[in-house]
Amino acid sequence: MLEIRNLHVSIEDKKILNGLNLTVHDGEVAAIMGPNGSGKSTLSYVIAGKPDYDIHDGEILLDGENVLEMDPDARAAAGIFLAFQYPLEIPGVATMTFLKAAMQAQRKARGEEELSTAEFMKRVRDQAGHLGIPQDMLKRGLNVGFSGGEKKRMEILQMALLEPKFCILDETDSGLDIDALKVVSEGVNRLRAKDRSFLVITHYQRLLNYIVPDTVHVMAHGQVVKSGGKELALELEANGYADYKTLAA
Amino acid sequence: MPAVKETVEQVKAIDVDQYKYGFETQLEVDKAPKGLNEDIVRLISAKKKEPAWMLEWRLDAYRRWLTMREPTWARVEYPEIDFQDIHYYAAPKMNAAPKTIDDVDPAILDTYKKLGIPLREQEILAGVQQSKVAVDAVFDSVSVATTFKEELKKAGVIFCSISEALHEYPELVKKYIGTVVPVTDNYYATLNSAVFTDGSFVYVPKGVRCPMELSTYFRINEKNTGQFERTLIIVEEGAYVSYLEGCTAPQRDENQLHAAVVELIALDDAEIKYSTVQNWYPGDKDGKGGIYNFVTKRGDCRGKNSKISWTQVETGSAITWKYPSCILRGEGSRGEFYSIAVSNGRQQVDSGTKMIHLGKNTTSRIISKGISAGHSQNTYRGLVSAHRRATGARNFTNCDSLLIGNNCGAHTVPYIESKNGSSIFEHEATTSKISEDQLFYCMQRGLSAEEATALIVNGFVKDVLQQLPMEFAVEAQKLISISLEGSVG
Numbered sequence: 001m002l003e004i005r006n007l008h009v010s011i012e013d014k015k016i017l018n019g020l021n022l023t024v025h026d027g028e029v030a031a032i033m034g035p036n037g038s039g040k041s042t043l044s045y046v047i048a049g050k051p052d053y054d055i056h057d058g059e060i061l062l063d064g065e066n067v068l069e070m071d072p073d074a075r076a077a078a079g080i081f082l083a084f085q086y087p088l089e090i091p092g093v094a095t096m097t098f099l100k101a102a103m104q105a106q107r108k109a110r111g112e113e114e115l116s117t118a119e120f121m122k123r124v125r126d127q128a129g130h131l132g133i134p135q136d137m138l139k140r141g142l143n144v145g146f147s148g149g150e151k152k153r154m155e156i157l158q159m160a161l162l163e164p165k166f167c168i169l170d171e172t173d174s175g176l177d178i179d180a181l182k183v184v185s186e187g188v189n190r191l192r193a194k195d196r197s198f199l200v201i202t203h204y205q206r207l208l209n210y211i212v213p214d215t216v217h218v219m220a221h222g223q224v225v226k227s228g229g230k231e232l233a234l235e236l237e238a239n240g241y242a243d244y245k246t247l248a249a
Numbered sequence: 250m251p252a253v254k255e256t257v258e259q260v261k262a263i264d265v266d267q268y269k270y271g272f273e274t275q276l277e278v279d280k281a282p283k284g285l286n287e288d289i290v291r292l293i294s295a296k297k298k299e300p301a302w303m304l305e306w307r308l309d310a311y312r313r314w315l316t317m318r319e320p321t322w323a324r325v326e327y328p329e330i331d332f333q334d335i336h337y338y339a340a341p342k343m344n345a346a347p348k349t350i351d352d353v354d355p356a357i358l359d360t361y362k363k364l365g366i367p368l369r370e371q372e373i374l375a376g377v378q379q380s381k382v383a384v385d386a387v388f389d390s391v392s393v394a395t396t397f398k399e400e401l402k403k404a405g406v407i408f409c410s411i412s413e414a415l416h417e418y419p420e421l422v423k424k425y426i427g428t429v430v431p432v433t434d435n436y437y438a439t440l441n442s443a444v445f446t447d448g449s450f451v452y453v454p455k456g457v458r459c460p461m462e463l464s465t466y467f468r469i470n471e472k473n474t475g476q477f478e479r480t481l482i483i484v485e486e487g488a489y490v491s492y493l494e495g496c497t498a499p500q501r502d503e504n505q506l507h508a509a510v511v512e513l514i515a516l517d518d519a520e521i522k523y524s525t526v527q528n529w530y531p532g533d534k535d536g537k538g539g540i541y542n543f544v545t546k547r548g549d550c551r552g553k554n555s556k557i558s559w560t561q562v563e564t565g566s567a568i569t570w571k572y573p574s575c576i577l578r579g580e581g582s583r584g585e586f587y588s589i590a591v592s593n594g595r596q597q598v599d600s601g602t603k604m605i606h607l608g609k610n611t612t613s614r615i616i617s618k619g620i621s622a623g624h625s626q627n628t629y630r631g632l633v634s635a636h637r638r639a640t641g642a643r644n645f646t647n648c649d650s651l652l653i654g655n656n657c658g659a660h661t662v663p664y665i666e667s668k669n670g671s672s673i674f675e676h677e678a679t680t681s682k683i684s685e686d687q688l689f690y691c692m693q694r695g696l697s698a699e700e701a702t703a704l705i706v707n708g709f710v711k712d713v714l715q716q717l718p719m720e721f722a723v724e725a726q727k728l729i730s731i732s733l734e735g736s737v738g
């Protein structure tokens with residue numbers, strides 16, 4: 001379970017999150033929607049531990065443990081995964097090499113045994129197959145020269161291999177064609193489990209037809225201003241954010 | 250790469266002191282008084298009981314050196330060197346020249362053992378299942394041991410110190426020394442010609458493929474001494490040798506001068522592969538101490554279809570000034586230069602190569618990877634030239650720089666000169682930076698900042714590491730990570 005309480009965050013003296021509260025239970029899929037610049041990506045970065053943010057107040061608890069004290073790699077090992085809105089390119093490092101290094105690092109941090117090369121290869125092949133990622137692509141530098149859609153699939157591949165507890169998807173649907181949207185959504189749905197939860201950030205209700213959320217939260221001005229069931233997404237699609245833009249100010 | 254894990258563990262094992270070769274060996278030393286003059290040159294020559302022509306050659310060099318000025322074109326800065334404040338000869342005291350390994354002072358053997366270079370052949374053989382490597386160990390001004398000499402001799406290969414070669418094979422030395430790097434070549438090479446003390450000599454006769462890797466391990470131990478080594482490698486028609494040099498020095502607050510000359514000669518269809526893992530003491534993080542590494546290395550592809558390939562991994566020294574070059578004289582000859590130069594702290598590197606195409610259809614390839622971190626400055630300086638007669642000459646150059654952090658600099662200074670219309674020179678260069686965002690991305694996947702940096706750096710240098718002999722590639726990779734320790738986070 002992830003609990004965020006009264007989170008206040010700024011960057012370069014600009015206040016972005018203003019006392020944000022949010023709880024996501026185990027097995028829950030929570031969607032976050034909200035206007036551009038409302039702080040959605042900031043929230044996901046702060047959960048994952050990106051440096052440069054000033055955290056003035058509040059806490060983020062993963063299964064009761066305050067993650068704000070932890071380095072990003074420790075948070076990853078504890079089960080936090082962020083599928084980036086803009087995945088980074090890592091030139092010279094073959095995707096396969098990167099995947100293996102990441103998996104082994106997390107296993108080691110958790111005190112688990114190293115995965116054998118055969119087992120690793122098998123898992124990669126299986127998951128890449130599901131996501132329609134060709135083997136050649138795994139030999140290329142991670143994300144280097146990948147199309148927008150390919151990068152997003154690669155994020156989901158990493159998520160599937162790392163088997164995190166808490167997954168954040170930051171606009172994973174943007175830049176995907178219709179077929180890719182289905183493939184990626186199926187990838188996420190396959191990972192849905194009792195002890196795994198998701199925070200799905202999106203602008204489009206369409207994604208939520210594929211990844212059906214348990215809860216929908218509206219974010220504005222760095223706060224969650226309204227929460228509801230999946231029907232809230234449809235309402236937003238129809239009416240836009242006009243009502244919420246003034247609400248929190 | 251499989252060695253990534255090892256690299257990472259190595260990095261973690263190191264805490265404050267990154268340079269693990271900084272210890273000093275206590276020994277009784279036979280040392281020349283400080284300063285440089287004709288008497289010192291005579292003394293060095295006398296210590297080595299050299300033939301008269303060698304002394305004349307040295308004196309001639311010394312007199313020329315007096316008329317020369319230190320070069321200032323490199324992008325390096327250092328206070329003026331007081332050449333009178335240096336000892337030009339220092340050797341561990343020995344009753345007689347060691348005949349066998351058992352005559353060598355155990356303290357010296359221990360030193361090499363600590364450096365990971367066992368000199369007793371049975372120890373080497375008892376060691377891991379590594380392939381055999383013959384070692385010439387140069388300690389300050391003298392060679393203290395050369396291993397597997399007998400076995401090499403059976404194959405016709407001569408591998409010994411240059412001092413010994415001057416006694417045993419004076420004609421060979423006389424015929425070739427100074428023919429690639431002339432006495433007048435440059436300030437440091439001329440100085441070296443006057444005062445060089447020891448170094449390695451290799452001769453591979455016609456048609457022989459040297460049966461093992463040869464290597465020289467240079468160690469500076471004494472304070473306030475310069476090391477001036479001289480290496481000469483001659484490979485006859487159709488022969489082949491792979492040679493590797495390594496170097497370390499104790500950690501001290503004063504700077505020490507190392508000015509070496511290396512000459513390679515490849516005759517028709519011969520091939521020389523020369524690799525360097527340079528790890529002289531780099532100075533501390535504030536730039537105090539460290540070796541000034543001013544080195545002239547040049548290979549002459551004298552014969553048709555000969556090939557010389559330089560591979561260097563440069564991680565040490567306060568200042569590196571070094572341009573291993575190839576003179577492509579023989580028709581169809583080939584020169585290669587593969588370089589990884591890592592700088593951190595206050596290190597300054599100005600390094601590169603010269604590919605001088607003189608013969609028809611000569612080819613060359615330059616792959617240079619510079620990695621700068623901390624407050625260091627890292628310059629690639631390279632010349633590719635084609636003579637009027639070098640028709641059909643081809644060069645491919647690729648120069649990549651990687652920056653870690655915001656306080657370091659990378660510079661690329663290529664010179665290209667072609668005097669004929671049919672040569673084709675290609676040049677590619679990139680500069681990239683390991684960004685905070687990349688590091689965060691990697692850490693989000695579970696890698697530590699060090700692991701992430703090691704991974705990216707390994708990816709960056711792998712083309713060059715592949716050129717090193719297997720057993721040294723792993724060592725080189727560790728060295729690179731150690732050198733970059735403390736550059737992130």
Ligand SMILES: Nc1ncnc2c1ncn2[C@@H]1O[C@H](COP(=O)(O)OP(=O)(O)OP(=O)(O)O)[C@@H](O)[C@H]1O
Binds near residue numbers: 016039043
């Ligand atoms: N480094 C920074 N310096 C100053 N302002 C920043 C910085 N990073 C983000 N911001 C600002 O913080 C606010 C929130 O940005 P964030 O990326 O979290 O929004 P978002 O809700 O993800 O928007 P979108 O829907 O467009 O992705 C924006 O106004 C943005 O300009």
Ligand SMILES: [Mg+2]
Binds near residue numbers: 041
């Ligand atoms: Mg965003």
